[in-house]
Amino acid sequence: MIENRLFVHAVFLALAPIIVAWFGMSVPAAILVVLLLLLWRWIVVLSGLVAPEKTPDLVLATISASHFVEKVRWSMDRLGLEYVEQTSGGTLGAFFRGRTVPQLKVRTGSVRSSIGNSAEILRYLWGRYAFEDPEVAAFLEPTRERAEFETRLDRYGVNLQVWVYYHLLNDRQLTLHVWGANNPATPFWQRSTLKLLFPVLRFLIRKSFRITDENYARAVARIEELLDEANGWLQDGRKSLLGGDALNYTDITFAAMTGLWLQPAGYGGGKADAVRLERDRAPAGMQKDIEVWQSGYDRVAEFVERLYAEERNHAAAGPSSQEGKT
Secondary structure, eight states: OHHHHHHHHHHHHHHHHHHHHHTTOOHHHHHHHHHHHHHHHHHHHHHHHHSOOOOOSEEEEEOTTOHHHHHHHHHHHHHTOOOEEEEOOTTHHHHHSOOOSOEEEEEETTEEEEEESHHHHHHHHHHHHTTTOHHHHGGGOOOHHHHHHHHHHHHHHHHHHHHHHHHHTTOHHHHHHHHTTTOTTSOHHHHHHHHHTHHHHHHHHHHHTTOSHHHHHHHHHHHHHHHHHHHHHGGGOOSSTTSSSSOOHHHHHHHHHHHHHHOOTTTTTTSSGGGOOOGGGSOHHHHHHHHHHHHHTHHHHHHHHHHIIIIIHHHTTSSOEEEOOO
């Protein structure tokens, strides 16, 4: 892949000053090294134009357990799209390459485009596929009400990240498990790197998400506020959170986010099985929160479990595939 070629070039570019100093090169020799590196970069770019690599039209960069990934993955499965899922390990992409997931990579001819953030990906999917099959893509239509609710749901997702890390980070094995260190779909070198750099990654997570007792309490309060509101809405027997019987992408988003703690059967559409955290293996504090939420917001739990049983498993039977790397 051209991305890999560019990465190798970047590594050599970073090593160039060391090479020059190590061999005590003269100024003209150092200039020659720079020119060769520039030539190399140009050849890499030309190779992508003259002999473009044969890649899938749609590639979804993921972390298997991510609820933001599940939001997009479920929507793509529901559209019946053919795509390849490229799995990364834990937070390596975010902290060392500045790339978060999900990220949708789209190939049109020799051009490859990347779209980040789950909300922007769904807007692309609506714009791209509503024209071809408006009936199938209707659930993605972004009304003002849905877009505003989606923003709230994404904040719910961030609060759930605080909640998860507050409970898991003290347990090395469980954290590595949900990061994909035991997942065959995660590249081998990433699995090894996760284990080697775990103390560093744990420190970075604590700082970036501000994992403290106070922030955990705030996150739980915000989570329960939204769950209470949704539980009230569902009291009238509606099939969609915002009213009516037609499922839309905010229902999928809510189910994907809530699935992170509820862990219903079929979470991930079969692509998160290797990182699944069974409730009896979870820390005691996490189990207690889940029990409180499941019993206190019973209509929410029933709604999400129904969507996974009736909708998610059906959508997951589509033509998508997963690219495993070892």
